[in-house]
Each structure stands twice: as structure tokens, then as C-alpha cells.
Amino acid sequence: MSAKHPGCQGCGGPSRRDFIGGAAALVFVAAAIGEVHAERVAGDVVTYPLPDKDGVSIDKKEEVILVRYHNKVMAFPLSCPHENTALKWRQGDGRFQCPKHESKYTPEGVFMSGRATRNMDRFAITRSGNSVNVQMTKWFASDKQPADWAAASITV
DSSP, rough: OOOSSSSTTTTTTOOHHHHHHHHHHHHHHHEEEEOOOOSSSTTTEEEEESSSSSSSEEETTTTEEEEEEEEEEEEEEETTTTOOOOOOETTTEEHHHHHTTEEOOOTOOOOOEOOSEEEEEEEEEETTTTTEEEEEEEEEETTTOOOHHOOOOOEE
């Protein structure tokens, strides 16, 4: 028997306790990061339900990140502005990170550190009742349109 993994005849894999703990952590992360799908698409507008609490939802098909944070809702392209790699939400750290060059961003898309040189882009959004409308062909870069970028959110 392995001292590291009792009952495991030297397999070198994780113990049952480690495996179950890791699986529980994955379930928590999956619950904390929602997956969202567009309710309808009309022209270049994609509509999502208004998030009812702070959190991050990702629509992989439309490549949209929807964030509710401190009474604001924002929509971001899924790709990092540095080299278009899909961003990851790091629930434990409360931030986005690019897996390619490790650029880090706040939940509001503000650049923190790494190789990127600017904030995450933001889509133009509007509210319609309990829905968020994301205009897929209109987004703002903070370094080129700072006022539009700052205004690209909904207060809830």
C-alpha cells in the first residue's frame, strides 16, 4: 500500500478524499459561473435575462461574457484584447485572466496586470424590462472611446 494514498497499491493517483474534494470544488465553480444562452437574436442584437445577483455568465456560442457586479451589468467579448484568446473567470480570485499571457482584469473589465495594454472591450448594452440587449456589432475600447466604454453598463 502507498503511504501517500492508503489502499491504492502505488497507483500514484489522488486519494479518494482528494478526488472528492476536487470534484466538489468543480461543482462549486460551475455553480458560481453561470452559462447563459441568448433568448432571441434580432439582427445584431442578442438578448439575455437580467442577472438577479452578482456573478459572471458566459455564452460560448455568441462569445459574450455577461457580468453583474456592484449594481452594474456589463457585457464583454469573450476574447482578451491582447491576442484574442478566450478569457477565463477565476472565481476564487474574483477576476478574469487570459490563459495565454496571464493578463488579469477586474470584474468590470479593468486591466490589472500582464501583457495586455488596456481594459477588456465592452459591448453597447441597453435594458428592456427584465432583459439585457447586447449589440454585437458595437463595442468600445477603453483607450479609443473612454467615455463610451465607461457608459457601456446598466445600473440595476
